Amino acid sequence: MLEQLTHVEQAALAALEAAQDEAAIEQWRVAHLGRSAPLMQVFDQLGTLAKEERPAVGRRANEVKKAIEAAFAARSETLRQLTLARSLTSERLDVTLPGRRAPLGRLHPDTQTLRELYHVFGEMGFQVFRSREVETDEYNFQLLNFPVGHPARDMQDTYFVAIGAPRGDNPVVLRTHTSPGQIHAMRAYAAMNPDNPPPVRIVLPGMCYRYEQVTTRHETQFDQLEGLAVGPGITFGDLKGTLADMARRLFGQATRTRFRASYFPFTEPSAEFDIECFLCGGEGCGVCKGSGWLEIGGCGMVHPVVLRNGGYDPKRYTGYAFGLGPQRIAMLKNRIDDIRLFWQNDLRFLEQF
Ligand code: FA5
Numbered sequence: 431m432l433e434q435l436t437h438v439e440q441a442a443l444a445a446l447e448a449a450q451d452e453a454a455i456e457q458w459r460v461a462h463l464g465r466s467a468p469l470m471q472v473f474d475q476l477g478t479l480a481k482e483e484r485p486a487v488g489r490r491a492n493e494v495k496k497a498i499e500a501a502f503a504a505r506s507e508t509l510r511q512l513t514l515a516r517s518l519t520s521e522r523l524d525v526t527l528p529g530r531r532a533p534l535g536r537l538h539p540d541t542q543t544l545r546e547l548y549h550v551f552g553e554m555g556f557q558v559f560r561s562r563e564v565e566t567d568e569y570n571f572q573l574l575n576f577p578v579g580h581p582a583r584d585m586q587d588t589y590f591v592a593i594g595a596p597r598g599d600n601p602v603v604l605r606t607h608t609s610p611g612q613i614h615a616m617r618a619y620a621a622m623n624p625d626n627p628p629p630v631r632i633v634l635p636g637m638c639y640r641y642e643q644v645t646t647r648h649e650t651q652f653d654q655l656e657g658l659a660v661g662p663g664i665t666f667g668d669l670k671g672t673l674a675d676m677a678r679r680l681f682g683q684a685t686r687t688r689f690r691a692s693y694f695p696f697t698e699p700s701a702e703f704d705i706e707c708f709l710c711g712g713e714g715c716g717v718c719k720g721s722g723w724l725e726i727g728g729c730g731m732v733h734p735v736v737l738r739n740g741g742y743d744p745k746r747y748t749g750y751a752f753g754l755g756p757q758r759i760a761m762l763k764n765r766i767d768d769i770r771l772f773w774q775n776d777l778r779f780l781e782q783f
């Protein structure tokens with residue numbers, strides 16, 4: 431039995447020398463220290479030995495177990511070091527190489543323009559008021575003094591939300607402009623104190639939708655920035671001063687502006703607001719179509735009917751409103767010649783801003 435133990439020890443140590451990687455060493459552990467290893471069988475047979483033989487064989491079996499366990503631990507450590515050394519040479523890392531930059535996003539040119547506009551109007555005391563994109567005909571048109579069947583509705587061809595359903599006289603629509611927000615805002619302000627509604631000075635940003643021919647200057651989806659100021663004694667002079675000041679802050683102090691009489695059912699009087707073409711300095715060029723002026727938006731004094739619909743008594747309050755096209759402003763500022771580029775998500779376009 432003692433001889434058999436010496437043989438077990440030598441065989442185990444020789445096999446351990448031959449194990450070259452982690453898988454081999456694990457196989458070795460199962461074979462030589464596992465439950466059915468030859469050494470374990472010696473331990474199992476101890477009870478069958480003659481009484482006088484048992485102590486010597488038991489002692490020797492324990493010695494062999496300790497020896498091969500120690501050899502196993504040493505070999506594992508050597509192999510671990512070897513594997514580490516191999517991977518350090520094969521996966522060499524040059525820590526002096528510059529890192530790879532993670533691609534960084536940036537603000538869309540339309541968002542940049544909107545933020546500039548918020549800043550300019552914020553400095554003039556305007557707050558941002560957000561209003562819904564899906565409206566009823568009542569808010570989008572009727573409360574803004576467009577009666578059902580009024581020809582001015584044709585200026586804003588409408589997307590109806592419930593296709594095929596009977597429309598009735600108050601269908602759900604995608605808003606064609608941000609002006610319905612005027613009614614929501616005035617009603618919200620008036621609700622604070624119905625007998626004495628507080629003054630309003632807000633800008634209302636948001637997407638608008640019109641079923642119209644797409645051109646370089648017209649999209650079916652575009653955004654507007656509405657402005658509304660209501661209070662006692664507000665005049666057309668306040669409107670002119672506010673928009674002219676906005677244009678100077680946005681395009682430079684020398685910017686000239688003009689107002690042309692126009693028509694909107696919800697303002698009276700109404701005007702289109704132009705700035706002098708800064709590309710040609712008013713001489714006339716391709717961008718301003720030879721006129722020397724660029725249209726920025728519509729504006730006017732809030733119609734008494736609209737004031738009343740918003741909860742403001744037109745005998746005590748007046749107000750002005752305007753609607754600007756931030757994309758048109760972004761086009762002018764950045765010399766973008768086609769509005770369709772805005773929502774195409776072409777990185778070659780977006781990365782320029
Ligand atoms: C209106 O939508 C009025 N609600 C503006 C207004 C508000 C007038 C308050 C008076 C008082 P208009 O349809 O002109 O007006 O649009 C205003 C601006 O929105 C335009 O000057 C233009 O900058 C932008 N806009 C209108 N239609 C489109 C379109 N299809 N694509 C891109 N921008 C557009």
